Amino acid sequence: MPRALKDLTVLVSAGPTQERIDPVRFISNRSSGKQGFEIARAAMDAGAKVTLVSGPVNLKTPDGIERVDVRTAAEMKSAVMSRIDKYDVFFAVAAVTDFQPKELLEQKLKRPHDPKKSELTIHLRTTDDIVHAVTAKRKRPYVVGFAAETNNIIQNAREKLKRKKMDVIVVNDVSDPTIGFEGDENQVTVVFPESERRLERQSKYKIAKKIIELVARALPRST
Ligand code: C5P
Numbered sequence: 001m002p003r004a005l006k007d008l009t010v011l012v013s014a015g016p017t018q019e020r021i022d023p024v025r026f027i028s029n030r031s032s033g034k035q036g037f038e039i040a041r042a043a044m045d046a047g048a049k050v051t052l053v054s055g056p057v058n059l060k061t062p063d064g065i066e067r068v069d070v071r072t073a074a075e076m077k078s079a080v081m082s083r084i085d086k087y088d089v090f091f092a093v094a095a096v097t098d099f100q101p102k103e104l105l106e107q108k109l110k111r112p113h114d115p116k117k118s119e120l121t122i123h124l125r126t127t128d129d130i131v132h133a134v135t136a137k138r139k140r141p142y143v144v145g146f147a148a149e150t151n152n153i154i155q156n157a158r159e160k161l162k163r164k165k166m167d168v169i170v171v172n173d174v175s176d177p178t179i180g181f182e183g184d185e186n187q188v189t190v191v192f193p194e195s196e197r198r199l200e201r202q203s204k205y206k207i208a209k210k211i212i213e214l215v216a217r218a219l220p221r222s223t
Contacts, residue, residue, distance in 0.1 A: 004216035006047035011087040011141070012040040013080060013094035013130065015055035017073045021122060022105040029095050032182045033057030035146070035204045036093035040065050042208035043091070046216065051087070053079045055094060073097055073127035080130055089215065090141045092131045092166075095148070099124035135165035142167050144215055148174040157191045168192050168218065170211055190214050 014036020018026040033054060040052045041062040051066045053076060061067040068083075070076045073096045084090065102123040112118070131145050145166040149156045150173070157171040172188045187201040190211060199210050 003047035004213060005043055005089070008048045008088040008219075009086060010040075010043040010048040010050045010089045010091065011053065011080065011083060012036055012043065012050060012091045013053045013076060013096075014040065015057040016095050017055045017076055017097045017127070018071050019073065019097050019100035019127065020104050021101050022107065022109045024108055027099060027101070027124075028056075028097055030182065031055070031057075031095035033059050034182075034184065035186060035208065036091070037062065038204040038208035039091050039093055039211065042205060042212045043089075045209075046212050048089075051083065053083075053094070073100060073130070077128050077130045077133060081133060084134055084137070084141060085139065087141050089144065089219070090131075090134055091144045091146075092134075093146045094130075096127060096130060098126060100127050129164070131164050131166060142215070142219055144211070145169045147171045150175040154189060154191060154196065157189070161191060161193065168215060192218060 015033030016029045016031040018028045020026050037059050040050050044050045044062065044064050053068045053070060055076060056071060068079050070079050076094060076096060102125050131143060134140060135143050143166045145164060147157055147160055147169055149171055153171055153173050157169045161169040169191045170188050171191055172186055184204060185201055186204050186207045188199050188207060190197045197214060199207055
C-alpha cells in the first residue's frame, strides 16, 4: 500500500525516559528507541508529516522528520500534549518510565562509609500516563499503543487497550531476550478491538511498515 498515510500528520513518542534521583543518577529502562524511530521512518515513507518526541537515545534522526528531545516523563508529556491537537495519529512507542522519585535531591547522594548503613530507601511515585492523557481528550487522534509483556500477552494487551482507550495496541513478548529492546529485530502481535494479527520475527523497519499498513487500513477515513 504505497503512500498509505498521505496528507496525514503523525506524532511518535520513542525511547525511554529518565527520572532523576540526584544530579548524577536516574531511573530508566532498557528501551533503545529503535522501534519508535523505525515507526517514524515508515510513517514518513508512507507519506505522513512526522514529528518524533524522543527520550535519550543514541540514534540518528531520519531525514525529513522533526525531532523533539526530552528527558523525563513529565517533559515527554508536555511535548506531546502541547502538540497533539495538530496530529491525526499518535504512535505511543516510548517506554515511559513508570516511577519517578518523589523528591529530586539537589546534592549528589553520598555513599555512607559506615558498613552498617548499607540500605537506602528512595520513595517513588507513578509518572503521569501520557497515552491516557491523549485518549481522555474530547477531540483526539487515532492512538496506537505499544506494550511489552512477559505472560498472558494477548489478554494483558486487550485489557490495556480498553483501560487506556487506545484504538490499537502492538504487543511484544519480552520474555524472549533475543527480541524487543536493544535488538534490530522484533516479533509482535497487532491487537485491534475485534481482531489480531501476528507479525513474524523480522527487522524493526519491516515490522514498522506492516504496522503502518494495518493502521492505515483501520483509520476512520478509509472505512
Ligand atoms: O502499561 P504500559 O506501560 O505497558 O503501557 C504501554 C503504553 O502506554 C505505551 O504505548 C506507552 O508509550 C504508554 N505509556 C504512557 N505513559 C506512561 C506509561 C506508558 O504513555 N506513563
